[in-house]
Every structure is written in structure tokens, then in C-alpha cells.
Amino acid sequence: MIAPFKATSYAFTPFDTARNFIAGEWCDPLTSKASQDVINPRHGKSMAKVLMGGRDDVDAAVTAARAAFNDWRRVPIRDRAHVFYKLRELMHKNIDELAWLVSHENGKTFGESKAEVEKSIECAEYGCSLPNLAEGGGLEVSRGVTCEVVYEPLGVVAGVVPFNFPIMVPFWMIPQALVGGNTFVLKPSERVPLTTLRLAELLREAGLPKGVFNIVQGGKEVVEALCDHEHIKAFGFVGSTKVAKAVYGRASTAGKRALCLGGAKNHLIVVPDADVAVTADNVVASFMGCAGQRCMAASVLVAVGNVDHIISAVVERAAKISTGTDMGPVTTEAAQQRIVAYIDGAEKLGAKVLLDGRGADGGAGGYWVGPTILDQVDPSMPAGCEEIFGPVLSIVRVPNLERAIELENASPYGNAACIYTTSGDVARRVMGAVEAGMCGVNVGVPVPREPYGFGGWNDSAFGAGNITGWDGYRFWTRQRKITTKWSLQKDQNWMS
Numbered sequence: 001m002i003a004p005f006k007a008t009s010y011a012f013t014p015f016d017t018a019r020n021f022i023a024g025e026w027c028d029p030l031t032s033k034a035s036q037d038v039i040n041p042r043h044g045k046s047m048a049k050v051l052m053g054g055r056d057d058v059d060a061a062v063t064a065a066r067a068a069f070n071d072w073r074r075v076p077i078r079d080r081a082h083v084f085y086k087l088r089e090l091m092h093k094n095i096d097e098l099a100w101l102v103s104h105e106n107g108k109t110f111g112e113s114k115a116e117v118e119k120s121i122e123c124a125e126y127g128c129s130l131p132n133l134a135e136g137g138g139l140e141v142s143r144g145v146t147c148e149v150v151y152e153p154l155g156v157v158a159g160v161v162p163f164n165f166p167i168m169v170p171f172w173m174i175p176q177a178l179v180g181g182n183t184f185v186l187k188p189s190e191r192v193p194l195t196t197l198r199l200a201e202l203l204r205e206a207g208l209p210k211g212v213f214n215i216v217q218g219g220k221e222v223v224e225a226l227c228d229h230e231h232i233k234a235f236g237f238v239g240s241t242k243v244a245k246a247v248y249g250r251a252s253t254a255g256k257r258a259l260c261l262g263g264a265k266n267h268l269i270v271v272p273d274a275d276v277a278v279t280a281d282n283v284v285a286s287f288m289g290c291a292g293q294r295c296m297a298a299s300v301l302v303a304v305g306n307v308d309h310i311i312s313a314v315v316e317r318a319a320k321i322s323t324g325t326d327m328g329p330v331t332t333e334a335a336q337q338r339i340v341a342y343i344d345g346a347e348k349l350g351a352k353v354l355l356d357g358r359g360a361d362g363g364a365g366g367y368w369v370g371p372t373i374l375d376q377v378d379p380s381m382p383a384g385c386e387e388i389f390g391p392v393l394s395i396v397r398v399p400n401l402e403r404a405i406e407l408e409n410a411s412p413y414g415n416a417a418c419i420y421t422t423s424g425d426v427a428r429r430v431m432g433a434v435e436a437g438m439c440g441v442n443v444g445v446p447v448p449r450e451p452y453g454f455g456g457w458n459d460s461a462f463g464a465g466n467i468t469g470w471d472g473y474r475f476w477t478r479q480r481k482i483t484t485k486w487s488l489q490k491d492q493n494w495m496s
């Protein structure tokens, strides 16, 4: 039993050890003795330990999930979805506790954390709606002959998730996979394994049978074991591009269906006719929200022509952000150093620092970087083309819209791209040309809300389709096609 998390403020609060959750029970790794601290980034202090599992723990989880599969797949879809109705209620009841957990282990503010839990609830609601959506289809295709499609589960499936959304990213996978009739093995990020401990408890309280949802804690070794395991049929991954590409190759080679989402370098194009207040508020919220640690965060502001009046408003707005209250810390000391190195490097290469977040202080011990705006960035500079994953906005100046689109298209990533304009024509031209899976018009974080699917293009995603929405259901299920002929007309074969 995992005790509820007691925090009601940012004051440092310790929590339970993160163990494996297998066949409905909490257990220590079978042989591995490795452990790692779970650091609260606001305090730079360990709030718990995570016991790092290994290959044998993956095997134990898969054995439990296989044992549970035959019963779970036979539970009618409506009853499988009812678990998510109950879970939804439990999440609402415990929303502050879940939000404080996210906030403490990840560092984001309580408000941002609560929004993350609310978005997770929205994903659970999509799971609740699946019995009304997943009806398949049937048609009389020839006289007396019908074809129908039935969505069937795959078996045991696995998900591996990153540190930046400890509960929401698991919710991109779990509702569709479980309502679809699969049993699941989750590997949380070893940096933020705590919120999913409470999730496991809530799923149990919501009536999920033992072994349907399992957790194996750990890092690379566990991920590779999940990729390789012969009895795991599908593999979902969200993380950095380098790892996404490697695990996509490994899981696919092992014969699995795989969908692996990677990193991003999102371009926001601003033209002179953009609304100043809307653009400034939106751009700032996009690049500094969650301390810039979002795969949908603004990273490059592509300034088309003279938009200095808008840039001034962006700088003015961002300068009012207070680290510690409006904005949380970044995830680790290494991340803080990496982000500062990008800023130092850009400055050395000739970029102008319009707003400097180096040396920001949000409280003793925390890993702080304040909102930072760099102007005159060249796209060839590391700050202009690499994922920084921190609250840094790089401004690249271009003379016209064509050059802005070219610049966006030159990035190997393809997660998000936005245009700020009051011209329908400009918006339409950009929306028809950018190389990005999720696009915004005057929207800085264009995350498709349920039921629309989430997924990028190019080096931001490996595998077909989106991870949420209907694509998600299709990813975690397979289609059985049944052709039936009961009226046995002698004068016709089934094709006629």
C-alpha cells in the first residue's frame, strides 16, 4: 500500500520508495540492488529512492500480465471502460494530492501540475467513450454475404515515458490499451516514478484486476528488455529523439508494433500584422511554461520583417515572470548547466541576450533558470537548431514569409509549428507548408485536445499514426475481418 502524499505546499515532503508493481503487489527488484535518488528539483534534495529493476523484473511483469490477459480480454468493453469511469472519479477526488506529487517530483508549479492531472482525466474520459466508438463495422458486401471488422487486443503491451509529464504521458497510452483489452507494463521515468505509484493504487481501487497494469522501475536495461521480450506485442515510447529512434529500431526488429515519439524544436512564425497582446501572452506562456520542458514549447521565434514592437511586448511580459512562483525549476543540475551552456554559447557566437535567465533564484537548492530571450540567433548556432529543453526563446530574423517557412522546414524535427497573424491568407499559407504534425494559428502550444490525436512528424516521431485519440486505439488493437455467408445460394459464389 502506498500512503497518500501529504504535501499541501512546496515545502519539502518525502515520499515512499518507488518499487515495482507486479500482479497487483508492490515488490522489490528480483536481483538488481541498484537504486537512485528521486530529487525534488525545487529543493535539490532527495525525496525518495527508486529501486532500479532489470531484465528478470520485466520477465516477471510480463508473466503476470500474460496470466491476466485471458480473463481481461473477455471482460466486455463496457465493463473495461467502467474502470476508467471509477478512476476518473477517484482522480477528481484526489486531484490535489496527484498535482502535488507531480509538482514535487517534476518541479513544475502546482497550477501546471493540476493542469497536467486535468489533461490526464480528459484522456481517461476518452477511454470511457471507447465502447461508443469502437464498434467496428459491418456491411452486406455481396448478396447474403457480410463483412465485419472487430477490434481485438494484442496481448501484453508496454509503455516507456519521459520525466516531463509524469502522469499525462502514461495516460496517452493506458486508457486505449486497457479498454482495448490488453494488459500493460509501464516503465516510468526513473526521475519521476512517484505519481504513477498513486495511479497504480487508484487503478486497483477502481477495480482493475491484478496483473492488468504493472510497473517495472528502472532505466535503459529495463527499456531494452521490454523492446526484446518475445511476449510483448506492442511498444509505445515517448522521450528524446536519440532514444526514440534507437528503441523504435530495436522493438521493430524484435517484431513488435512500435510508436516512438521524440524531441522537438518548435518554430513560431510572427508577422507584422499579428495582434501584439495575444502574441506576446501566447509566446511567453509557450516558451516558459513548465520551465520550457515541454515537447510542444516554443523554441525559435521566426521574426518576419519588422516585428520589433511585438518582440518588445514579449520581452516585457517575460521579464515579469518570477521564478519560484510563476515558474518552477528545471529537472536536474545537469539540465540547468546544459541550458546555461546554450545561452553562453549563443552569446559568444554573437546572439544578443534580451532577457537573461542565468543566475535566477527561486529558492535555496533548486535548479533555476529564468526565462531567457536571445535575439539575432543564426539557425546554425546550437541554440538555433538543437533542442534546449529549457525556458529559452531564440529569435531568428528573416525578411519574408517564404524564408520563414524554409527555415521551419529545414529543421529535422516536426512536432509543432505556429503562425501569429490576423491574416487568413498568411495563416492558410503557413498551415499548408510547414513540416510539423501539430500546428497552431495564434496558439503557442497547439496540443490537439481529445478526441484529436497527438503526434509529430519527421524526427519527432517514429512509427505510424498518433499516440492518442482513435489512432491510439488502433495502435493498441488489431482488426479481425470476418466474412460471413449464411444464406447458401447455389447460384452465386461469395464474390458475385
Ligand code: NAD
Binding pocket: 160, 161, 162, 163, 164, 165, 169, 187, 188, 189, 190, 218, 219, 220, 221, 223, 224, 238, 239, 240, 241, 243, 244, 247, 261, 262, 263, 264, 294, 295, 387, 389, 415, 456, 460
Ligand atoms: P529520455 O529520452 O532521456 O528518456 C525517456 C525514457 O527513456 C525514460 O523512461 C528513460 O528511462 C528511458 N531511456 C533513457 N535513455 C535510454 C537509453 N539510452 N535506452 C533506452 N531507454 C532510455 O527523455 P527525457 O529526458 O525523460 O524527456 C525529455 C525528452 O522527451 C525531450 O526530448 C522531449 O522533447 C521528449 N518528449 C517528447 C514528447 C512527444 O510527444 N514528442 C513528449 C514529452 C517529451
